[in-house]
Amino acid sequence: MQDIPVGLEEFLQNNHQLNTDKQNLQLWRYPKQTSDSPLQAWDNGDILLAESALKHQIEQNPVILNDNFGAISLLLNAKNPILYSDSYISGLATLQNAEDNQLKSPPLCHQLNDLPTSNHYLLKIPKNLDFLEAQLHQINQLLPPNGKVLATARVDQMTSGVKKLLNRYFYQVDIGLAVKKFRLIELSEPTQAPYSSYRYFATSYSPSNCELASAPNVFSRKQLDQGAAFLVQHLPDCTGLKVIDLACGNGVLSCETLVKFKPKQLLLVDESYMAIESAKKNTELFAQHSRLCYEIDDCLSKQADASADLILCNPPFHQIQTITTHIATQMFVDAARVLRKDGRLLVVANRHLPYVKILQKHFASVDCLAQNRKFMIYLAVKGSE
Ligand SMILES: C[S@@+](CC[C@H](N)C(=O)[O-])C[C@H]1O[C@@H](n2cnc3c(N)ncnc32)[C@H](O)[C@@H]1O
Incomplete structure (x- = not known):
């Protein structure tokens, strides 16, 4: 040392x-x-x-x-x-x-x-x-x-x-x-009855035109995040699978998944109460096709080992104002534990973020599924052990 x-x-x-x-x-x-x-x-x-x-x-x-x-x-x-x-x-x-x-x-x-x-x-x-x-x-x-x-x-x-x-x-x-x-x-x-153009929910649209309501503290509440927009172009068919939208924000990744496929179960997780409130509002109409669950959590601390087939994640790279990889790292560690054998994690991230090495520590294989000028999508697969 x-x-x-x-x-x-x-x-x-x-x-x-x-x-x-x-x-x-x-x-x-x-x-x-x-x-x-x-x-x-x-x-x-x-x-x-x-x-x-x-x-x-x-x-x-x-x-x-x-x-x-x-x-x-x-x-x-x-x-x-x-x-x-x-x-x-x-x-x-x-x-x-x-x-x-x-x-x-x-x-x-x-x-x-x-x-x-x-x-x-x-x-x-x-x-x-x-x-x-x-x-x-x-x-x-x-x-x-x-x-x-x-x-x-x-x-x-x-x-x-x-x-x-x-x-x-x-x-x-x-x-x-x-x-x-x-x-x-x-x-x-x-002030009395202050003049205000303020609205609790802001509206934006997913690429498939799902209306997305986002409460005030929700990430990218007024427009679709570019990383999310890229990831939704590469969502794998998850019909019949147990899927987790980790760090769901307003639930945009889930909405796109539910428009395209019929997962058996979809769990949406975030640490922000307003994010979970918004994600619930935006996905509830799909409840007749898939079992939908919502959880406030620190990463996946409440989820059982080997309980999911696929995890989608657009991780945060700062805590308050500090840029950090520690939350994303915890998300990858938790994902590796919560995925079943051969389960898959899809991560979208800015190109400069050092996620490959971290993912390689916890997954049997890590590949670049797609990339553009700003973002990479990694596909990390848990080994059969
Ligand atoms: C980059 S945003 C992604 C939101 C949405 N999935 C999207 O693609 O637009 C990251 C999200 O991670 C959530 N988050 C931050 N720390 C977390 C933690 N420890 N556990 C769970 N969620 C967390 C934030 O509240 C935020 O909604």
Whole structure:
């Protein structure tokens, strides 16, 4: 093993150790990384939001929206916060980090539940403006006259589009000075019946013209992803088979599969509640031909070994804003376990992503089924053992 240069070791340890004046927390992303992983489970925005909430003497039971890995909830543990999120992974990370730090886990409330009422909402502003608008819309309806929203965003995230949305939903919008690349924003006095062109579901169309409804936080909600468009041209005949659409998003790959073939069973899996909600809405009309199932999951952690014949996957290559292969890798490892003997995994990916080597580690054969200027489609087959 290579020696770690002097001084770097401390940096690497600190990467998972969050120390503030009041608390020392060990925090990890989910799934937990090795201790030398550079992936960090919090950013300066989390600290700014938690510390500002304490300065503002927020009341008990604030609602925290979009706490990625639980840092804000755990820094504010004494306030008994409630976590509200569209991400199943965020919930798992928060539970794991609470347990590791011997703190009580905050109640987890997912995005499809009603937003809990509170005098204080703490909002980590998401990158996706449609999702931000959906959440501002929810808070606008519930915030009492004396209530307050504290939000944070990276300095470069505070675009005119974000400011326009904040002003659309709140009369009082105070944007603070930059602190370590983040700004604190205070929102109060919800506007009445705000003018809004916002619609919860956006509509796009699959190549076979299936209408696709996508909730605000769904990947590529307004137009078909180019990788997905390429993969649907190469779907194998899966009539009579047990198929999984892994990382299904709005279910576009499933819709195209169901238009062309009659799988015995089709399971759609994603970690986003809004993705599963949308995928269900888009595929339910095919239920008379095939058994359709929907699962919120981290990759395929809930699926039995050797239980599927074919898995289709357009994997994510980032977690929050970090580009990473660790989720795709976990998807391939899980797929190899969940496929039966000779079962097949079809993956579409940008050409530059280093997936061949990872797939070769877990599958008996890996071939390029098709390629174009931007994408590769890999066919990985599980051996007969
Ligand atoms: C590139 S999109 C593909 C969506 C859709 N299948 C398509 O082709 O347009 C990747 C999807 O992976 C989901 N995802 C991210 N991490 C995941 C995880 N750990 N387990 C399951 N799904 C995950 C995201 O929510 C997103 O919907």
